[in-house]
Amino acid sequence: MNNQLKSIGTKSLVVLLTASLLSASVITSCKSQKNSMNKTQKGAAVGAGGGALVGGIIGKKYAKGNTVLGAIIGATVGGAAGAVIGRRMDKQAEEMKRSMPNAQVERVGEGIKISFGSDILFDVDSYELKSETKKQLIDFAQTLNKYEDTDIRIEGHADATGSDDHNLKLSRQRADAVGSFLEAQGVKTSRVDEMGYGESQPVADNSTETGRRKNRRVDIAVFANKEMQRDAKDGKLDSTN
Numbered sequence: 001m002n003n004q005l006k007s008i009g010t011k012s013l014v015v016l017l018t019a020s021l022l023s024a025s026v027i028t029s030c031k032s033q034k035n036s037m038n039k040t041q042k043g044a045a046v047g048a049g050g051g052a053l054v055g056g057i058i059g060k061k062y063a064k065g066n067t068v069l070g071a072i073i074g075a076t077v078g079g080a081a082g083a084v085i086g087r088r089m090d091k092q093a094e095e096m097k098r099s100m101p102n103a104q105v106e107r108v109g110e111g112i113k114i115s116f117g118s119d120i121l122f123d124v125d126s127y128e129l130k131s132e133t134k135k136q137l138i139d140f141a142q143t144l145n146k147y148e149d150t151d152i153r154i155e156g157h158a159d160a161t162g163s164d165d166h167n168l169k170l171s172r173q174r175a176d177a178v179g180s181f182l183e184a185q186g187v188k189t190s191r192v193d194e195m196g197y198g199e200s201q202p203v204a205d206n207s208t209e210t211g212r213r214k215n216r217r218v219d220i221a222v223f224a225n226k227e228m229q230r231d232a233k234d235g236k237l238d239s240t241n
Helices: 008-031 039-048 051-065 068-074 079-099 131-146 164-184 209-215 226-233
Strands: 104-108 111-117 150-157 192-196 217-224
Touching (some): 068 217, 079 217, 079 226, 131 164, 164 217, 217 226
Antiparallel strands (some): 104 111, 150 217
16 A cells, blocks of 8 residues: 555645746746745745645645645745745744754745654654653744744654554554643643554655654644734734744
C-alpha cells in the first residue's frame, strides 16, 4: 500500500508554488519591477493572482486528509489581507526558530509548518515526552499564547516498520502527548487538533534507515483562525503585534 501512496503535502505544495510563480510573473510584468519579493509579498501575490482560489480548491481536497499543509492552505485568505497575516506569521516563525533550535520551522503561505523528528521528542516505541525537549515545547507554548488568534494542527507519523495498527496507535498517542503538554502550558484546548496517520503519509523512502528516520516525525501547523481571517479582511488586524 505504501508504494501506491504519494505525499499529499508534496502534491499540494507543487500546485501552490506553481500558482505563486504565475501570480508573481503577472504582478512583475504589470509593475515592471525587478526587486525580489519577500515571503509576505509572495503571499499577497498568490491572493492577487488567484492563489486564494487555488488555496480553496487544494484546502478542500487535502484538508480532508488533514495534512498540515492542507490545513494551512485551507486557511489562506490571499491579497492584502493575506499579506497582513503573513507579516504576523513572519514574527511568530522567528520566535519559534529561536525557541526550538531542534525543530524545522518553515513559513508556508500564510501559516507556519513545524516538524520534529520523533527521536527528538520520544524514545523508541514510546509516546512519553523526553524531559530535555519539554523546555522547547514550553517556549513554543509561550509563543502560541502570545498570539492567540491562531489554530494548531498536530500530526503524528510513523515509518513502515511494525504493523499498521501499532504504527497508527503510536502516531496518535504521540500527537496527543504533544497536544496535551501544550494545553498544560495554557494553550486553549479549542485551538488544538491532534491527529495520527501511522505510516500512511511518508515523506521519504521507507526502504532506507535515513528515509525511515524522516518518516518518524511530528508535524505541526499554525495558521490564522476564523477571527483573525475576518479581522484581516476587514482591515482590523495590526500586523505590528
